[in-house]
């Protein structure tokens with residue numbers, strides 16, 4: 001159901017790779033809620049061409065940008081402001097990548113160049129997106145910036161390797177920049193810590209299906225889907241959450257607060273029977 005929560009709002013949405021991407025669902029919901037926006041992704045990801053379908057359906061302009069490049073980000077804001085006719089009201093950071101995970105490197109055998117790349121792409125890029133925006137005054141008074149995180153920032157998940165540190169940094173940047181951007185321009189900055197979700201980035205992690213099922217069995221509401229995440233993020237972009245900032249907001253069906261669930265007890269008992 002649409003409520004016109006973003007009527008008249010302008011934004012930038014990163015990270016829509018294909019229709020499974022969380023950002024893809026957020027773009028669809030933002031469009032339904034009346035927003036106009038630009039879509040951005042790394043030029044290499046855009047070669048797949050999938051994003052064109054989304055742009056067409058949403059009336060969005062696509063602007064390629066490697067989120068680690070200041071020059072690309074400067075161009076992203078310039079072109080977005082030109083297309084949208086002024087500063088934006090919301091920005092979505094939905095970007096993550098670890099070459100160590102892609103290449104199956106274990107935590108005790110990480111390649112440090114790749115580790116630095118993981119931090120740059122998955123965390124520092126969030127700071128860059130805000131610093132470039134602030135210097136250009138490209139986010140309007142009271143705007144909202146959201147990045148997507150994962151609970152491996154707080155708890156250990158063996159196969160998440162260097163992405164755990166990237167997510168911890170991402171959440172820390174939300175707190176620090178939330179202070180500065182809040183003081184300067186009333187801009188809110190939050191991270192949403194999402195359930196395991198079947199996307200290209202998610203399923204690239206070894207053992208993904210096991211921790212997807214585990215999280216689902218632990219959570220009283222079950223895993224939050226990408227569509228659920230889109231609904232939640234829309235509320236954070238809307239005027240209904242004007243005083244929410246500097247938070248890491250768990251969007252995980254309750255997983256983060258559960259010690260053990262009846263489903264898991266049953267499973268363990270059945271193994272011992």
Ligand SMILES: NC(=O)c1ccc[n+]([C@@H]2O[C@H](COP(=O)([O-])OP(=O)(O)OC[C@H]3O[C@@H](n4cnc5c(N)ncnc54)[C@H](O)[C@@H]3O)[C@@H](O)[C@H]2O)c1
Nearest residue numbers: 015017021022042045067095096148196197199200201202
């Ligand atoms: N899938 C999950 O289980 C899950 C759970 C919690 C959080 N998240 C987070 O959600 C976000 C979106 O991931 P997703 O699951 O939708 O997967 P996805 O693979 O669809 O999206 C990841 C995106 O990052 C983009 N990207 C990578 N390097 C980039 C760069 N240098 N510049 C610009 N863009 C770049 C990719 O092109 C892709 O569009 C990520 O931050 C991810 O860590 C995912």
